[in-house]
Amino acid sequence: MIELYHIWKQYQKPHWALSDVSLEINSGDFCFVTGPSGSGKTTLLKIIFRELFPTEGQVLIDGVNILKIPDHKIFRLRRTMGIVFQDFRLLFHQSVFENVAIPLRIIGLPYKEIRRRVFNALRQVNLHHKMWEYPQRLSYGEQQRVAIARAIVNNPNLLLADEPTGNLDPELAFEIMTIFKEINKQGATVIIGSHDRELIRHFGDKIFFLQKGKIIGKEEKK
């Protein structure tokens, strides 16, 4: 369960990126955080995986205040998560395989197992035929799918995705959402930052509406 209490975030005075945001996401939820550009979606997601600290407020994941975890122990939290960054954050001097394998190499899995899991993750995003290509030779949409494969390769408990379908054509976006839904069915909590109304309408079970850093509404499908 993810609980955010009175989160305030300020990058520069006097503007607040997030103002008094409180929300609860249950384990196994499939939810969207939506709103126009600059509404604070990315900031909110970054606070949940602790790339950013809020100016005020508390973040609890399964009852643990993640803001109090010391820096040298934060890796344990992150190993339970899969993150799709808005800017992909791929390593361009490493192959697709090597990029997707990073979370598995970190935990020291044997090469055979890494190969099997990377292949499966790439097959899920329909990129297994480009396993040995380098990211700079892939299209924008393909790079995005590599980032998604890296996020799902270690079967995370929590999957965070910031605009994961932003550059994909509607058909592929739909496919990607289906993959996320599949991971969700296996027990993972999925939080997606997106402004794609069509996808949200189709897939969203729980939707938080953000505007100018404030939660202005919440919708839940029964």
Add this chain to the structure above:
Amino acid sequence: MSLRQLGYQAQAAGSNLWNFRGRNLVSILIIGFSFLIIGIFLSLSNNLTYLGEQLSNNLAISFFLNRNINTDELEAIKQEILNTGLKVEIKHISSEEALQRFKTNFPELQDILSSLNNNPFPPSLEVRLKEKSITLLALSSFMDRIKKVKGVEDVQFNQEWVEKMDSLSRIVRAIGLFLGSILILASFFIISNVVRLNVFARKNEIEILRLVGATNTFIRLPFLIEGFVLGFLGSLLSLGILFLLMKLFPLYVGSSLGAARQLFELRPLTTEQMGWLIAGGIITGTLGSVTAVSRFLRV
């Protein structure tokens, strides 16, 4: 960290060393030349120490005795010399022997001697030190002690030359230490900066690794391996150049220096000194990396 992860990190370090080979070569050269200077001074110091030892081995002190000295007094002096505990070889030179020696060594001055009515040379005790090394202070206290014994008139010893050798050896060691320290410090900062550039070039990678759950040790390790390798290769390079210098320098100098040539014969470093040079290179390289990476781990 498992062996598998270690292998992965070593592989990452290897590819990074290759990818940034130009920059890494510069660091190896800098470490190499810094440690070469230290090696040269060490070698010079070895040489001077060797010369000093040779000198002490052949060190002879002459105690000139009273002409009317009797056997008891002579024995008392010998006993006093032995009582000092120093390893010595004592030889008694009578007035006649001294005269004979002078005649043999300086035949052209025989005429002067014949014009004298009596033998001008006093009897003496020639004391040859067998100690491997002896300090000047110990030597002068030894001489003072013997000089006070009844029957000893004077002492002759070429102290000035020994003192010069001693201070030269100390100066060489001090310069070596001073220059060496500066150069080691400089190479430490250079390595640190080279690694920092490498780290900066891989800032994205470090950030990604952090965000997908890598530990600091996991991130730090390839850089430490790189620092270790750079330091090791740098110090090996310095030993290689030093070896070449030792082979080529005597050939270049040739025999033109005559007796002084011995000073320029670079004696090889001892195995222990070579070990210390390599260890120094490795420590400098690794510490340089530790400092550089630590600054980037606060992602």
